[in-house]
Amino acid sequence: MRTIKDTAESWRVTASETPFTGNKTAARTDVVVMPDGSTAKRDYQVHPGSVAVLAIDGQDRVLVINQYRHPVRHRLWEIPAGLLDVPGENPLHAAQRELYEEAHVKAEDWRVLTDVFTSPGGCDEALRIFLARDLSDVEGERFEVSEEEADMELARVPLGELVRGVLAGELHNTCLAVGVLALAAARAGEGVDALRPATAPWPARPFEA
Template sequence: MELQDTPEEWRVVATTTPFRGNKTSVRTDDVVMPDGTVARRDYQVHPGSVAVLALDEQDRVLLLKQYRHPVRQKLWEIPAGLLDVPGENPLHAAQRELYEEAHVKAEDWRVLTDVYTTPGGCDEAVRIFLARGLSEAEGERFEVSEEEADMELARVPLGELVRAVLAGSLHNNCLVVGVLSLAAARAEGLDESLRPADAPWPARPFEA
């Protein structure tokens, strides 16, 4: 058995887009199943995202707390954002988000993990980076608005975050996956052999 997800595309006999939003849309596909029947599948079409687990010299993770209206909670998260244009280089997007949300830059970038957030109902793909060698970014801080205008920032030790995740206190997908991925990589001695920041990403191909 090979532990590798594989591309596959079942035949679509009809498709509509009943909703188009500013960044995402909803698509309805009629998909031919293996037994020949046709099933209707509704899902969100998403441009893709990046997230940054930024780790400082004291082994603390840079966090921000932001209101998320769909779940009616303020969540502790790691810096993250959408890929603004098709084919955008994910590293450039991640560097932009770290600057805009935390006014921080990093010297060392690695790919921590790639995930589909909710593959049963959305095609969103997220690349989570590990960023180290942090320092304050030059120039003026990025002007934030809407939910981001109310953000809190903090730096929390990685071990404390692992315990909070396992206790059920933290729920943001990218934070949970990023924190547990780094903890697992360290436990297996793999944290210094993570993929380079420009590693291929088949879910969202990009220009170098």
């Protein structure tokens, strides 16, 4: 029986240029050698990687954020997330920081929920979604937010309601959709305790311990 598993592979690149470099990401064009020996240009966004946190409380409610996203012209319900701004940064530390900054919450129990490539046909972003449990409020002053984050709304929504909204086409954020469906699948399968530890290796974005 064939094992269904993604495998790392890298086709030869004969030329590469970066026509645009932004604050956090860049656009790159590679000339790639195809299996038949021909070449083709591939344009894609270069991304540092990101983390997201599905934080669930003792009442089976997920901590969500409502935020305006200009590229899609929508206010989206999301889970806390952020970029891996520092090369080699430990993704767990980044996730804990994002949960604190966006929701002023900390968690005692952390596990890896799933790892995904968000849009592999046009972007090299790798995303790790964590499951965070045993939540409590952080003491002290809240992190100062700005721009779109200054207009964020926080809520706690039952997991089942979010699953229904994803399947109904009412909720569209990648991190939220993948996260809630992955948690529902984990519970229906081997259970949450079978999830990988929070420090599990991540070949797509190697990090320091």
